Amino acid sequence: MSPFQRSTRRLLELSRRGELRQSYLLSGDRLGELSDFARRWVRLLACDFAAGRDEACGECASCRMWTGNSHPRVQSLAPTSKSREIPVADMRAFMQRFDFRAEEGRHQIGLIIEAECLNTESQNAFLKTLEEPPTGAIFILVSCRNERLLPTIRSRCQVVNLMSNEPLLDPSLLAGLQPLLALLRPGAGAGAGLKAADGMLALFKGMKERAAIEIEEAIAAELEASQDEEAPKKKDKDRAEALAGARYRSLRDQVLVIIEAWAAEASAGDAATRPHQVFSGEALSPLQSARLADLIESLKLDLGFNMNEALAVECFCTQAAKK
Numbered sequence: 001m002s003p004f005q006r007s008t009r010r011l012l013e014l015s016r017r018g019e020l021r022q023s024y025l026l027s028g029d030r031l032g033e034l035s036d037f038a039r040r041w042v043r044l045l046a047c048d049f050a051a052g053r054d055e056a057c058g059e060c061a062s063c064r065m066w067t068g069n070s071h072p073r074v075q076s077l078a079p080t081s082k083s084r085e086i087p088v089a090d091m092r093a094f095m096q097r098f099d100f101r102a103e104e105g106r107h108q109i110g111l112i113i114e115a116e117c118l119n120t121e122s123q124n125a126f127l128k129t130l131e132e133p134p135t136g137a138i139f140i141l142v143s144c145r146n147e148r149l150l151p152t153i154r155s156r157c158q159v160v161n162l163m164s165n166e167p168l169l170d171p172s173l174l175a176g177l178q179p180l181l182a183l184l185r186p187g188a189g190a191g192a193g194l195k196a197a198d199g200m201l202a203l204f205k206g207m208k209e210r211a212a213i214e215i216e217e218a219i220a221a222e223l224e225a226s227q228d229e230e231a232p233k234k235k236d237k238d239r240a241e242a243l244a245g246a247r248y249r250s251l252r253d254q255v256l257v258i259i260e261a262w263a264a265e266a267s268a269g270d271a272a273t274r275p276h277q278v279f280s281g282e283a284l285s286p287l288q289s290a291r292l293a294d295l296i297e298s299l300k301l302d303l304g305f306n307m308n309e310a311l312a313v314e315c316f317c318t319q320a321a322k323k
């Protein structure tokens with residue numbers, strides 16, 4: 001299974017369980033593939049019989065409206081002009097099609113293809129919507145150049161890396177994690193597991209600080225760029241905290257990506273098939289890798305459900321290194 005298929009399966013799985021966040025940024029290297037998946041996913045989210053399925057039914061009223069290209073609860077936005085820029089007028093028209101007085105219960109979905117084409121004004125307008133979204137709204141942004149989006153937009157979205165090849169791993173996090181993961185050999189024992197857990201929690205602490213600084217700088221830059229005179233201090237502080245939290249979680253997701261890559265390499269037969277070289281040493285047995293995959297799955301769930309972070313990490317590390 002390719003990394004792209006693996007990640008999209010995970011997304012559909014979350015979607016099946018109804019564990020969705022408010023906004024996603026699907027980032028990758030092939031726009032066609034990304035957009036196709038995004039449309040397939042939106043169609044599934046809108047389907048009346050989506051529960052427990054991976055594909056839209058194709059027959060319900062919602063699916064028929066989709067085929068007719070006029071779904072009242074699905075709005076799309078993409079660059080249309082030659083300049084490949086999405087002007088703020090387009091963004092406003094897009095937002096106006098949402099029902100801000102809708103009742104709870106059904107998704108309203110906004111799909112933005114080539115989100116990096118939103119100009120600064122459009123991005124700022126969209127940011128306001130993300131802060132006070134319409135009821136039940138889910139936004140799905142697709143971009144192959146997400147570095148062009150405001151950091152405050154990126155941090156409000158769950159960033160999903162859908163690379164057609166191997167995922168890009170954050171080099172600084174990779175460097176911090178590698179020696180810790182090296183401690184987690186099956187049979188290394190509880191001591192090694194706890195040492196790895198301590199290291200990982202220290203790394204998380206550093207990531208929290210890094211997230212806070214990044215957001216602080218981004219907000220300062222944004223304030224400087226905007227003409228908005230009234231900048232209520234209290235609201236800014238709350239906003240900064242919420243954004244730093246989101247940014248931190250996306251860094252932590254990156255840690256999980258690295259741990260998954262490490263586990264995938266651990267089960268690969270020889271070193272030549274380990275593109276990132278996160279794992280070194282002898283390959284694990286099929287049973288050991290299955291156990292590891294299971295532990296990673298629990299770690300992801302525990303962190304996703306905001307369980308005590310230290311406990312989740314300790315549990316993962318000691319179980320992985322168990323004698």
Ligand SMILES: [Zn+2]
Nearest residue numbers: 047057060063
């Ligand atoms: Zn359907």
